[in-house]
Amino acid sequence: MKKTIITVVGKDTVGIIAKVCTYLADNQINILDISQTIVQDYFNMMMIVDTNKTTKDFALIVEELGVLGESIGVIIKCQKEEIFNQMHRI
């Protein structure tokens, strides 16, 4: 399974999760785990998703999620899981 980490950081507002989830559902991306927290009034969300079924190019997903983030007023990043595993697991 190719796991991808999506992070959303920004000012809290109504419908952030809904909009991100709609995008993911439209593109056949399955959500495996969601965690969220508010740090210093900032909305902080992390999703672990499975991008196996999507037909979209990874670079395009990164770009479209970025654009979606801009429209909501948050920063959305989409990164392959390995960078975090490499850094935080021996």
Added chain:
Amino acid sequence: MINIFEVAETNEMIEKENLDVRTITLGISLLDCIDSDLKLLNEKIYHKIYEAAKDLVKTGEEISGEYGIPIVNKRISVTPIALVGGAACRSAEDFVSIANTLDKVAHEVGVNFIGGYSALVSKGMTKADEFLIQSIPKALSVTERVCSSVNVGSTKTGINMDAVKMMGEIIKQTAEETKDADSLGCAKLVVFCNAPDDNPFMAGAFHGVTEADKIINVGVSGPGVVKTALGRIRGESFEVLCETIKKTAFKVTRVGQLVAKEASKRLNVPFGIVDLSLAPTPAIGDSVADILCEIGLEYAGAPGTTAALALLNDQVKKGGVMASSYVGGLSGAFIPVSEDQGMIDAVSAGALTLEKLEAMTCVCSVGLDMIAIPGNTKATTISGIIADEMAIGMVNQKTTAVRLIPVIGKGVGETVEFGGLLGYAPIMPVNQYSCDDFVNRGGRIPAPIHSFKN
């Protein structure tokens, strides 16, 4: 499974602390291009590099996009050109034609530097080595992206003082040839002792003859990450300090290892090494000098600087070797002046002198790097500074290097602006006493004894 705090930590390092992969450098052997016909040789070099590197920049950008980690530079290193051009080049001018070919192919594949316009003359010089060295001022003035290096000494062979003398003159000539651009040519010219075959960092990268046909080497960086980590443990003991540097270096290096493996897989080129260097940039917060200040110094250059740097360098290596299967290149903390805002500040404040920098090079990677000196400095004085630095490398069995920029038309107190990653620098004073008779002796300094260490 990875948790939200770990993800946030990684992204914070990238976004706020300037964590990046400094360079993916593709090493390419040009030994199979050797031909006695200069035109044919240039064609072969062009095609070999173009074919090997045409996807390098694109691949780098893909990896960068997928992992969300900036990969600042994509570069190429080639076999030392003195070896490749020996059969075809009958003059220094002939070698310049190869420099032009390298520059052209670098532009076409989109890399920002190509290293390997080099000669290895630690014991003696062939005719080809001599031609190449003589061609350096012209080659660096007519090209934009070509980097040059000359290895003039090693622990096993001693120091070739004829080459040291020549390099003093060559640096001056290069400065003259590029005086309209503040002698920028000298920023692309390094003089080495014990030059490594697999260094991915410019200007000193070349693809050694002991290497495979092609290889991927990666240089990581992250002074800002180390500094921020140390900011959280102010006042703690050396044990805590060392542990923190090691852990941070581990994390930084793992990113480099991941990128190196991916690049190797996608380009179908074997993975060589990860270079564990703390390489600063002029960006605020991306400074090695700032780490020294965080360790407890008012400015880099204050008493204690050499010890702090020795500690930093060693802990970076200790953390890094655990993170990567193959470590190589220069691996250590770089202390260039113009590329590090903290160093520039220290020089401007009068805290850091050329002599202190020389002492610092005894315990850190590389050497006197990106230091602007007055344009009227004598060639023999530059040779004397090179000889001192080479001696440190030779005796301590480490790589040392000199990248000095005598800025034509400028003197102490003035500033020189190189732009981009090369930064800017206040011109530093040089000891005015003569070493002419020493430099003019000619011959070699013998290799040091390897016993009776003191």
